[in-house]
Amino acid sequence: MKPVRWGVLGNAKFAREHMAPAIHMAENAVLAALGTSSPGSATGWDFCPGLAQMTYDDLLADPAIDAVYIPLPNHIHVEWTLKALAAGKHVLTEKPIAMTATEIDTIIAERDRTGLLAAEAYMIVHHPQWIRARELVQGGAIGRLRHVDTFFAYNNADQTHNIRNRPETGGGGIRDIGVYTYGSARFVTGAEATDISCRMIRENGVDVWAELDAILEGPLGRATYTAMTSMRLQNRQEVTFHGDKGLLKVANGPFNANLFAEARIELHVDQTITSERWPAANHYKLQVENFGASIRTGAAYPCPLEFTRGTQVMIDQAFATAREINW
Template sequence: MTDTIRWGVLGAAEFARNHMARAIHAAEGAEFAALATSSPEKAKGFQAFAPGIRLHDSYEALLADPEIDAVYVPLPNHLHVEWALKALEAGKHVLVEKPLGLKAGDFDAVIARRDATGLLAAEAFMIVHHPQFQRARQLVQDGAIGDLVLVDTVFSYDNRDGGNIRNRPETGGGGLPDIGVYAIGSARFVTGQEPVTITHAGLRFENDVDVLAQITADFPGFVYSGMVSMRAAPRQSLAFHGERGVLTLTCPYNANVFDVASLRLETEAGTVVTERWPAVDQYVLQVEAFGRAVRGEEAFACPLEFSRGTQAMIDMVFAAASR
């Protein structure tokens, strides 16, 4: 394999067309080389910015392509494990949209196959590659705000389209699988801590998918409070409240799409420091980090074990809500 990672994309998903395939095309050390879709019309949206891509009319054909080193899987949630395993069996590194699994145990087969093949398999949890999260992790763990007291977050949007895969139980829909991974994973990543118990899990369901979740949990060093919803006006924020200061991310999850990525640090001395990243594309950073990990230059910031931990907390939330 050359230093350039040659990527294929399984399926012409809208998110892939608008974000990840473009990020692969733009990233250093990466080449968007092939797309698997049976729809020539859908392929046109990708060819508009990457006219040289090869088209395959099936996922299997793309996985059999010897000119592909890695694949990105943006398929509906219930297909993620199946096609991650098939990609690894075909000798391809694989980056899978979150959530990779719908239960923590779903990750185990992919982790085992990753280890057996020596290939890289990871979940596309792009936020940990953004400098605002790298900076927040450093500040919190270095004690810039003192001992943590509370982590609180909100992430919401309004999606009432009954045909959308996020609103369909058979495709692994629901707010917690879609955006709960961010609300929960961000707290785990920055603090380095794992939940002890879920103290409140208020879930509202429509058509057998969760559309609103309000969660409180005890971590070893702080209380967690989070709300995610697919039935509310768009909003997102994340705050780390310590004994000696407060650190706030005003656009933690859709950086420079929802708003400009910004970190605000308030300390007990009355000082306020703001850092902004108006030009950073976290999807491009994710692709470049994946390539460096494939080439053995650095460890990937979001290994499957970390992603499994986020799903384990989501499993705890569902279990607490059913009691």
């Protein structure tokens, strides 16, 4: 299979530390170029000798580049995703790919017009722990699903210039990590959320704490759902799928697999706990390889824009129904 030649738009720390190394390691990919506002000045890319540095526009115009990864600030994701598609590039854009579901409709239309692959970089669905969680829950391992709760928190209160703390760059906890809490529940259960309501705390125009309550309706029936996100609490990541005969926990930092400890799921049935572990799986690398396989073989991509749109609808509803409270 001919490898996909990738370019990265933007010298983002996350790109340098996670996605660019994953592209470099992926079996069907070549990291070929970096687009920056000041070509030649980017540092920290020594893991990829010979990486060409050029402007954003020159990278998109380069016929040797097949696909681009976009880790730019949230509020310009749509603009550059559409530019990449118009330039004939497949595009993988960091989450959230857009600010509203309507904007995702625009990207879907351009994807369909060009016949290119466009997707949000929602990496967890590529990890075997989440694929296995879906198999167990949908296979009846916990009986009838009754409740799902998801929690993702970190504290960046001292990072006042961080784009997540700035409203003008599309910041806020829900747009940063609600993608994971909301999307993971949808991925595992195959359900969509209804009856959404949200309580929210804002600072400087961005949500720093939010609790979303909803009903999940899908092939497993109806279940209650609670999701917590915060940028002002001690690190915490937990996901539990609770049935009438057991519960399943996606453990050890489920959204940052192998960062805190090895990726693990726990199945609790009666007094028995069964664990499965994946100490070496890299969901960023798997994401790149799945993206490349879809380009080269036409294989269905595990996280199409239609799935991404469903999560964005939940995000839109969280803001639309938000009732602001104070600490």
